[in-house]
Amino acid sequence: MRDVAIIGIGQTPVGEHWDTSLRALAADAIRAALDDVPVRSVDALYVGNAYGAPISSQSQLGALLADFAGLDGIEAFTVEAAEASGGAALRTGYLAVASGAVETALVLGVEKSSDMVGTARTGARGVSLDADYEAVHGVTLPALAALLMRRYMEDYGVELSAFENFSINAHANGSKNANAMFRNQLKPGGFARAPMIADPVTLFDGAPDADGAAAVILTSAERAVDLVAQPIYISGSAAATDTLALHERSDLLWLNAVHLSTQRAFQQAGISQSDVSLFELHDAFTILSALSLEAAGFAARGEGWRTASDSQIGLTGSLPISTFGGLKSRGNPVGATGVYQAVEAALQLRGAAGANQVENARVALIQSVGGIGSTAITHVLRA
Amino acid sequence: MSSLPRRDVEVQTEQFAFSGRGEIVSYTTVQEAPEGFEEQAPYVVALVRLDEGPMITAQITDHDGELATGDQVEMVTRKLTTEGKRGMIVYGYKFRKVLPRS
Numbered sequence: 001m002r003d004v005a006i007i008g009i010g011q012t013p014v015g016e017h018w019d020t021s022l023r024a025l026a027a028d029a030i031r032a033a034l035d036d037v038p039v040r041s042v043d044a045l046y047v048g049n050a051y052g053a054p055i056s057s058q059s060q061l062g063a064l065l066a067d068f069a070g071l072d073g074i075e076a077f078t079v080e081a082a083e084a085s086g087g088a089a090l091r092t093g094y095l096a097v098a099s100g101a102v103e104t105a106l107v108l109g110v111e112k113s114s115d116m117v118g119t120a121r122t123g124a125r126g127v128s129l130d131a132d133y134e135a136v137h138g139v140t141l142p143a144l145a146a147l148l149m150r151r152y153m154e155d156y157g158v159e160l161s162a163f164e165n166f167s168i169n170a171h172a173n174g175s176k177n178a179n180a181m182f183r184n185q186l187k188p189g190g191f192a193r194a195p196m197i198a199d200p201v202t203l204f205d206g207a208p209d210a211d212g213a214a215a216v217i218l219t220s221a222e223r224a225v226d227l228v229a230q231p232i233y234i235s236g237s238a239a240a241t242d243t244l245a246l247h248e249r250s251d252l253l254w255l256n257a258v259h260l261s262t263q264r265a266f267q268q269a270g271i272s273q274s275d276v277s278l279f280e281l282h283d284a285f286t287i288l289s290a291l292s293l294e295a296a297g298f299a300a301r302g303e304g305w306r307t308a309s310d311s312q313i314g315l316t317g318s319l320p321i322s323t324f325g326g327l328k329s330r331g332n333p334v335g336a337t338g339v340y341q342a343v344e345a346a347l348q349l350r351g352a353a354g355a356n357q358v359e360n361a362r363v364a365l366i367q368s369v370g371g372i373g374s375t376a377i378t379h380v381l382r383a
Numbered sequence: 384m385s386s387l388p389r390r391d392v393e394v395q396t397e398q399f400a401f402s403g404r405g406e407i408v409s410y411t412t413v414q415e416a417p418e419g420f421e422e423q424a425p426y427v428v429a430l431v432r433l434d435e436g437p438m439i440t441a442q443i444t445d446h447d448g449e450l451a452t453g454d455q456v457e458m459v460t461r462k463l464t465t466e467g468k469r470g471m472i473v474y475g476y477k478f479r480k481v482l483p484r485s
Contacts, residue, residue: 119415119416122415123418126417133439133440136463136464136473136475137428137442137463137475137477138413138416138426138428138463139413139428140415142413142415143413143428147409147411147428147429148409151408151409151430151452195414196414197414197415198411198412198413198415199412201411246440247440248438252409
């Protein structure tokens with residue numbers, strides 16, 4: 001296996017893009033990434049997308065987008081793992097280049113959530129839950145997050161307000177990101193006032209579904225140094241799974257896929273938690289942030305919420321998270337989210353993050369999670 | 384990369400009758416329902432630990448709004464949803480709180 005580097009990045013603003021289509025959004029991100037590098041073409045296109053079929057009535061995105069972006073005839077197909085689709089596409093691109101089979105790969109994440117609204121979208125989102133044992137009972141992803149959160153609060157004696165710093169931090173960072181969906185700041189006490197989606201999960205807790213597309217271009221590390229001034233190296237790449245249905249877990253409050261994929265990625269990169277400059281975690285719900293910090297080894301069990309409360313997660317803290325707003329404030333363009341994380345981490349490691357810059361960012365951990373922790377895909381990026 | 388040991392997966396299944404009793408491990412009220420469940424919203428879904436050991440996900444029905452983890456529940460058969468334009472009814476299990484016997 002050879003070393004792999006990111007040489008180009010591109011992203012579109014995240015939001016509700018009523019006036020454009022999935023293919024146009026994707027082409028914008030592809031163009032932005034190709035404009036970022038001195039290469040005119042790529043050998044393969046891997047598309048991270050979760051709900052093209054149920055929400056946008058469109059599958060076979062590889063062929064559609066390769067053609068629409070002018071990448072005639074190249075290898076192209078979709079990689080799907082629910083909310084972890086973007087991370088899965090990045091891992092696919094990494095493997096293709098690392099193996100030597102592909103010289104230059106374009107990894108794209110795209111989602112057009114606004115092609116459906118209301119109960120129809122909520123229903124479509126349910127296809128990634130366990131159809132026979134969860135979705136058939138009217139269970140939703142926010143409901144699963146709520147079931148976990150109530151258990152966590154009762155087992156560890158934690159108040160709802162203890163989680164709100166995750167959202168406050170995300171919005172503080174997102175307010176400075178021109179591509180973020182919600183750039184408003186959140187005030188302390190917001191969780192107590194916000195409407196319930198599924199108690200105890202409030203509107204200010206869950207990340208908003210959004211439209212967006214992001215892309216990175218990968219090539220071998222050897223070739224990268226000749227092409228660009230600041231290659232970003234992928235020094236760890238790992239994927240792991242847990243049960244699809246939440247009720248099948250023997251230990252509800254332990255995200256084993258997060259644990260396994262972090263451990264494998266760290267092992268490959270030869271680093272430990274203390275080497276990490278910033279962590280783009282999967283903050284689709286604050287309970288997932290708390291549990292991810294625990295399973296990834298940054299907090300003891302039952303203590304993940306403290307990391308937020310103690311203000312360690314800000315841009316100048318000991319472990320900055322959601323540095324461009326995370327899923328919560330930047331928005332959650334579902335299958336594109338993992339690629340947004342890669343783009344944002346690359347900006348941090350290039351020292352090009354502007355007002356969102358984490359000082360001396362050397363190592364970034366990015367983690368894409370599908371469902372309620374069923375798939376976890378983790379990458380370690382280095383400057 | 385280290386490989387994980389394979390867990391034994393039982394292929395040979397046998398009929399087993401659960402008592403239908405269990406307790407609430409966690410619960411929530413769904414306010415934003417998916418298609419097919421709009422008319423029921425808001426409704427309660429829960430993780431139920433069956434007396435025999437396994438845990439399942441199901442709705443809690445016939446309750447007065449007073450729920451807590453640890454509550455004892457029993458299975459009942461109910462309509463879960465209707466599918467398609469012809470409204471085919473999907474039946475399945477829900478749970479209700481065990482009432483004190485008079």
